Amino acid sequence: MILEVYRNNAWVDFSGLATSLRWRLESRSLESLEAEILDYVNVGERVRLRRGSTILFEGVVYEVSRRHQRGDIPRCSFTAHSDLILYERHVVFREYPTGTTAGAIIRDLASLEQGVDVAEVSEGPALTSNWSIENVEALKVMQDIAKATNHWLRMRPGKKLVYKPKTTSSPSASIDMGKILSAEYSEDRWRLRNRVVYVGAGGEVLADVYTGLGDLPLVVHDPFLTDSSEAMRRAQTRLDMASEYGRSLRLQMHQQIFSNLGLDLGDTVTVNLPSLGIDNEDLYILEIRYETDALLYEVVLGGRLELLEDVLDEKFGGDPAARFGKQMSVAEAAGNAIALSQSIAKRFTTQLIPQLFLTMYVPPIPYASGQNITYNDAGEIVLASGFTSGWFTLEFMPSSENVEPKILRFDRDVGGGNVTVNLKLGDGSTIKNNITSPYNFPYIPQRKTLAEKDASKWSISGGTLSDSSISVISRYSLRSTGTTAMTLTYPATGSLAWNLSQCRYFNIYVFPTANATITVRALTNTANYYSAQITTSAGKFQKYVKKLSDFVATGTPSWSNINQLQVILPSGTYYIDFDHVFTAITFEKLVVEVNMSRPNASSTSPKFKRATLFWSEVTQP
Missing domain, CATH: 2.60.120.1020 (PAW domain)
Incomplete structure (x- = not known):
């Protein structure tokens, strides 16, 4: 192995001055080279590591520590990262429209540095909505995209940028006990997942993907997610990422054997170690480390046990699969937190966060x-x-x-x-x-409709109708008050075209100021409708459920063609709220x-x- 520093327009051999050297290549962090030399290097200088004419690492010195003890030679320890670290100094403002692929964004950001080869940048998934990036380091954007799409991101020597899927491919080599010095296999089913479910706004299940039996589910709740295609992308990404957790095979190999096999990060190899319970399994390489002191390589395959930084990254950074595309802003998050605290303070509203x-x-x-x-x-x-x-x-x-x-x-x-x-x-x-x-x-309509600041969508005769913060399901209800009987009709204009043929129940929440019997109607048209009466109790919100089979038909209505909903109230004041109005069970x-x-x-x-x-x-x- 030859360590070189680019100085005075030429590569200078520092191998004879190196007392230790470690080259580390990992799937979850920047490629790095750590060394101690009996000389010095400066931050920003370029270094490279080669074996013969093959360049293994090329990058920039990022950290330097120098020390000198009396009676000893001055020493310098440094850490260098691949040229990917150069994008840390670029702060970007970008607008990417719907349909832009992850690869196109990576290539656009790669152009911030001159001479970068993007031939190995794959396309990846496309944005499902516009994405605005403001005042963010280009390196962070690129790393977030790679993590969110479960792709490798690496800068090879010669400024060759790589962005490719983390998927197993045809094995490039086979490994057995004859090719290794030691092997250590660990397994922890705590984070092993074979099913991922995404629950979006209103508690709707937007995606469910699995492999095998699908009996180890991970459920991700995102109250701001409404796009099922984006949910499916995230779910598949999280399922693919799960293959990196739960099991880890760590091998030590002699330098010459590793070199002869020609292995690289992301390669798939066939492993046959019956003594560890691994019989001809195809695993891919997640980490490579080289130690000059022992002249051996340490290779990690097949996955890794969850580390503390992974836990903290998701706890504080959010869903890793959501880092590609539009994300909730700080203002939106703060606004939602304020709204939640206000609703709790009012003591009238139960904030629903479905599990x-x-x-x-x-x-x-x-x-x-x-x-x-x-x-x-x-x-x-x-x-x-x-x-x-x-x-x-x-x-x-x-x-x-x-x-x-x-x-x-x-x-x-x-x-x-x-x-x-x-x-x-x-x-x-x-x-x-x-x-x-x-x-x-069938749950018709969806949650948080009809009464969530929807008074203007209703018509009323015989009284007044307004939005009220006294509610039970969401943040608002309908407040109806009048000195004579009132008829509330939804929608005020247009038709619903609801098919309720699979529904069996009608549901409504009512808070009357006095005991009253109300009438509800489901109209095909004004001459053909179903109706039922409900006796309500004063002083609190209460849910009332009525079987559709108990509704009485006037004319020839059809449950498969309901176009309006009416609530008929005696004089007085009423608060009305809705969850799902018509349900099957x-x-x-x-x-x-x-x-x-x-x-x-x-x-x-x-x-x-x-x-x-x-x-x-x-x-x-």
Whole structure:
């Protein structure tokens, strides 16, 4: 190994003056070279490390420490980083429109330094919204993009910038005990994840990705996220990142063997170490370290155990997958914090921050009842031998009245036949037949509508209607007051075109100042509507639930075509709030009925592999 310093327009050999040298190449930090020499270097000088004619490292001296003890030779310790560190001195202001790829942004920022080769910069994902960058170091932007998109970011010698996906590729080498000096394998399932779920604004599940059984979920809540495609990108990134956690294989290899293998950061190798329980597994290289004192390389493959800095980085820096694209500003964060504190101080409002819960059925799937079915070797449900049809049921029961089902996902393989899935309630009534995965339970409309400063969208006869901060679901409710009977109609203009054919319940929150019986109507048009009466109690907000089967039809209305909603109130003052107005289920058993068939007994049986039901927390007054 030859250490050189660029001085007086030439590379000067300092190898004979070096007492120690360590070259470190890692996936999560800048490439570095640490050395101690019996001479001196200055901050900003260029250094490089080469083996023969092959340049392994080239960069800039970043830190220097000099010391001299009496009776000893002056010594200088320094740390150099690759030329990527040069972007730390550039503070940028940029505007990138929707559709700009991560690679295009990397190339644009790379142009801040002259002579940078960007041939190895891949495109990566594209922005789903405009991104404004103000007063941020270019290096931080580039590192955030790499982390958020799960890509390698590195500056090779010769100013060759690399931005490529962290994915396994065809193995470039194989490693066994004959090629290493020592091996240490560690595994910690604490951070191992094979499923990532993103919950966005209003508690909506925007993305759910998994590998294998998907039985080790990570749930990420982002109350400002509404774009499902962006949520899917983040979820896939977090799932890919999870492969770097939970297991770590640390190898020590002699310098000559490592050089002969020609390994580099990000390369995939086949590892066969049966004594450690690793049998011909393909793992990729995450770290490389070289120590001149021992003339050996230390290589880390396959993942790493979570370090404290990783924990702190996410705790204080937020979701790492959200660092590519528009982020919530400090002003927005402060505004939301102020709004939350104000709502608590008013003591009238419960601020709803939905939490997500999962019920999972994985092999062997514990079905409630069934006929002509059995388990295969993987624990999946299949048709029993000799049968051409069969069925089974899965039952889900909410843990409390404070949760509601949101999304049902299931995996099936029709094989040589067919699989149909029907959704029912515990009383045998059908919500919907022949559903597909994912099935989103109908909640109409979405949370925080109809009453969230929406008084202007209603019309009223016989009184006045205004927005009020006395509420139970969100931050506002409707305040209706009048000396005669009042009729509230939503929307004041236009039509809803709601299809409520899968809904079974009507929900409303009412706070009357006196006991009263109110009437609610669901209108197809003014001559054809459903109506029901609700008796309310004075003095507090209370949730009232009415079965749609109890509504009385006038004319020929249709639940599949509801265009207006009316609330008819006696004289007085009322506060009205809404969560989901029309729902398919309340606190009751949910049954998933699975029917399997095949044309003849010799055909390949269908398989049912798994089912997951996502529950969301709801507000109770």
